[in-house]
Amino acid sequence: MISTIRKLFESKLGAIIAIIFVAIIGLAFALSDVSGSLSPAGVGGGTAAKVGSVEISEAELNEAVNTAFSQVQRENPGLTMAAFVQQGGLDDVFASLVDRVTVSAYAQKHGMAVSKAMVDAEIRDIPAFKGLDGSFDQQTFLGALRQNNLTEAQFREDIRRSLYLEQLLSLSDAGTKAARNMALPYASLILEERKGQLGVIPSQAFVPKNDPSDQVLNTFYKANRARFTVPERRAIRYAVFDAASMAGKVQVSDAEIAKYYRDNQTQYAAxxxxxxxxxxxxxxxxxxxxxxxxxxxxxxxxxxxxxxxxxxxxxxxxxxxxxxxxxxxxxxxxxxxxxxxxxxxxxxxxxxxxxxxxxxxxxAAKPLASVSAAIRETLTTQRTREMLDEQTGEIEDQLAKGATVAEIAKAVGAKVETTPPLLQAGGSPGNPDFKLPEALAPIRAAAFQMDAGGDPQLIQLGDDQRFAIIGIAKVDAAAPPPLADVKQDVINAWKRSEASKAARALAAKVRDSVNKSTSLKQALAANDAPIEQIQPISGTRQQLTQNQDQVPPPLQLLFSMTQGSTKLLPLPQEQGFYVVHLDELIRNSAKDNAPLLEATSQQLSRALSQEFSAGFVAAMREELGVKRNQSVIDRLRARLLGNDS
The missing domain is CATH 3.10.50.40 (Chitinase A; domain 3)
Known part of the structure; x- marks a missing residue:
């Protein structure tokens, strides 16, 4: 099982992620790295849990949470620690950490050993730590650890625990090969075929011809205000400045050019x-x-x-x-x-x-006269950058003292601009013709990260020579607009809603008629349904599992129905209703399909192995005894949520 670690280091995710998650063993459960890469600043020294005689400190749990969060955040950059914890991140990491310590403690209690030589052998076999000649390189190994803020002792402990996992959980693999007779009914289920009929009752046929009364419209609007709510909008006041604002302020003398030429003589020599x-x-x-x-x-x-x-x-x-x-x-x-x-x-x-x-x-050597213009340009660019750096530092000091966007703009000679109220995703509901230039997109992004009443900020625009001072000029909270402003949209929505209700009522009558042994064709005709024709639909469960994203919703529904039944399925955006009827369910045997039986057996074997492993770890916890200190866990939770003040 330690091969899982080696494969992870060879994968395209690279050595960095692999080092951090060196002990992930997918067979049993996702185990978080307890060595972590973040320091436990501000964390108390309490014990979060005790597994047998082994303590899990608050600091250790905090590091594990930080490590897990940083990895999840790579996939979801907008995720905050508070959201991570609220979604169960702390609880999941705690459970995984307890399980990991449990396996290690159980192994040692029952006399299992992992020698230094075994750890050394595993480290030597990790490709990420090999040099150009293909053999283990100590400097490469230590450099990789330094890049991830890990000590050699921490990494070796990870390997040691992983070897304990291998020794113990490999026992739970024994006898987990699913027999052919066990796999046969599941494989046969994949070959199941279904045939049915499909009718569509469109809402368009029931759209009211007349507009609703004011009273009806008001009632509908109040009941559906959320559908028309406009998200929060922010008007942004900003001023942009860059290296061009330094024009005329930088002077380079002939003496400075000559000195630069002498200092860089090798660049111009033959x-x-x-x-x-x-x-x-x-x-x-x-x-x-x-x-x-x-x-x-x-x-x-x-x-x-x-x-x-x-x-x-x-x-x-x-x-x-x-x-x-x-x-x-x-x-x-x-x-x-x-x-x-x-x-x-x-x-x-x-x-x-x-x-x-x-x-x-x-x-040939380049004389001073031939390169003086280029040197002047180089020095001008260099001095401009230095002056710009000094200026941005001064601006940050002024902002810290309460300076406004207008005051800073005046000092740097920039023009103050104010946008109309913008949505976070872009665009202005009240001014649809306005478009913030793409180069200024960071202004909008930063403005929606600021507190509504916060001080102006200095931000960078793309490259290192363009900046903006931004402030919030106005905040329009998320709210539904006055009915008068969106009256026609509300009328259209009411008509769609009424049409959808009528379409559903008719679809329900048709369904009920079919379920009383009337054919779908007869039921549609008897109810004068506005449908042109009935379409046959069919497929196998194998098609469903192989092409989940491409299978039409009615066909997916067909495989959740009993034979002879009829169900309804709404079309998107209140466009109508499908009427789906299952005529025939054909069960096929997979007894002669060796490849399918083997694949099904492998899937069942993995599931059995996971179940056995999870049960084995649960038995270890029972034997050792696990005590959790809820007050310490709650304290860490409050700190991670920002509620520890």
């Missing part, structure tokens, strides 16, 4: 560019073998084909540029070797390089 063929292998021994064969007259291309690698080319590179791509040693070898000759192997950032300079070009 130089050489070379085009270099390179072959990269993982070890020095392999590189020496390649160089020896090349010295004997073999071409790099032929050698590369023979050993299963490729020759690549770096075109028109300088020595310093090539060094940044490879290493100083590789660049020195490439630029000190005669054109057409193979250089001695050197180690670079991707392995050992065997290189051959193919051609070169000399570049």
């Amino acid at each position: 130089s050489e560019e070379r085009t270099i063929s390179q072959l990269i292998v993982p070890t020095e021994a392999a590189a020496q073998a390649v160089a020896k064969r090349a010295a004997g007259g073999e071409s790099l291309s032929a050698i590369a084909d023979d050993i299963g690698v490729a020759v690549s080319q770096a075109e028109g590179v300088t020595k310093s540029g090539y060094a940044s791509q490879t290493s100083d040693g590789v660049a020195q070898a490439a630029f000190s070797t005669a054109i057409g000759k193979v250089a001695s192997p050197a180690r670079g950032n991707l392995g050992w390089y065997v290189v051959r300079p193919d051609s070169n070009r000399s570049i």
Whole structure:
């Protein structure tokens, strides 16, 4: 089962997520990482639970919650910790943490052991920790842990607990292979076929011709105000400024240009560019073998084909540029070797390089006069950026002291703009022609994150040289508009509602008639239903399971009905009702369908294994005894919800 860990490290999710969730064992339950990557700042030192004699601290539970939340938030960036907890996140993490500690404690109680050698072997087998030569690399291992704020001790403890899980839960796998006779009825159910009839009674046939009275309309509007409620809108006051606002404020002297030229003399001195063929292998021994064969007259291309690698080319590179791509040693070898000759192997950032300079070009030195304009532009850009950084710092100080958008805009020479009331998703209900430029979308996003009465804020717009000061000019709370403003929309909604009611009433009469042994065709004719024809519908349960997103709703309904019954199904947006009748249910046997029987057996086996594993862990908890400290858990819950003041 520890192979689950190795596969996770090899997956496209990458080593980072795998390190954090190194002990997830999907066979039994989702286990959260107790080592965490966030510090338990502000968490008390109480005991949240006790499994046998092993304590789970409040800090440990807090770290596990933070780790689980950070992973869920990657999939749902808008999720808050409060929402995560309210949706059961804390409870789920607590249960998983208890189970994880239970398995480890139970294993140790019954004499199971995980040696340092076993842990070392598992770590060595994780591909993410291997170097260029394919063997375990200690520096790669430690670097990966540092990137995730994990200590080696924490990671080793994760591996140790995972090995306990493997030893114990592998026992629950024994005998979980579902027998053929057990799989047969489930496999046969997949082959079940159903045939029926479908009629559609459209609401359009029952739309009232006359508008409702004012009294009826008012009553309908009051009962359906939520349908017409306009979400909260915010009018935003903002001012944009960027590097252009610094125009004329930055001056670069000739003396400064000359100094920059002297300080960067190597950039303008005479130089050489070379085009270099390179072959990269993982070890020095392999590189020496390649160089020896090349010295004997073999071409790099032929050698590369023979050993299963490729020759690549770096075109028109300088020595310093090539060094940044490879290493100083590789660049020195490439630029000190005669054109057409193979250089001695050197180690670079991707392995050992065997290189051959193919051609070169000399570049003359650039005098100050020829580059002064470019240097002036470089220094101007650099000074502008520095001034902009200083200015944004000053603006933040002024905002902290209560400065307004207008005051800041005046200081930076920017124009104050005010939007009409906008929806968070964009657009303005009261001004449909208004459109906030896409480049200013961060203004709207930030404004809806601010407190309605909060102070103005400084935000960045895309790149690092464009900013905006924003404030909330007005907030229109979510509310239904006056009836007069949406009267025609309400009238149309009332007509759709009345038409839908009439369509449903007729559909119900047809259904009741069919359920009294009348055919669907006769029932529709007897009730003068506005339908052109009855359509046959049919399918197998296998089609239903394989194409769930593409199966029409009436066909899905057909597989939840008893033979000979009739049911109704509303169409979207009050467009009418389906009348679905199941004529025939055909049961087919899967006894001769070996692939289906095998697939069904595997699915049932996994389900059995999960059930046995969950039952085994429950028995462990019963034997060890689990005591939870509800007051500590409630205290952590309040802190995570922001209610601990």
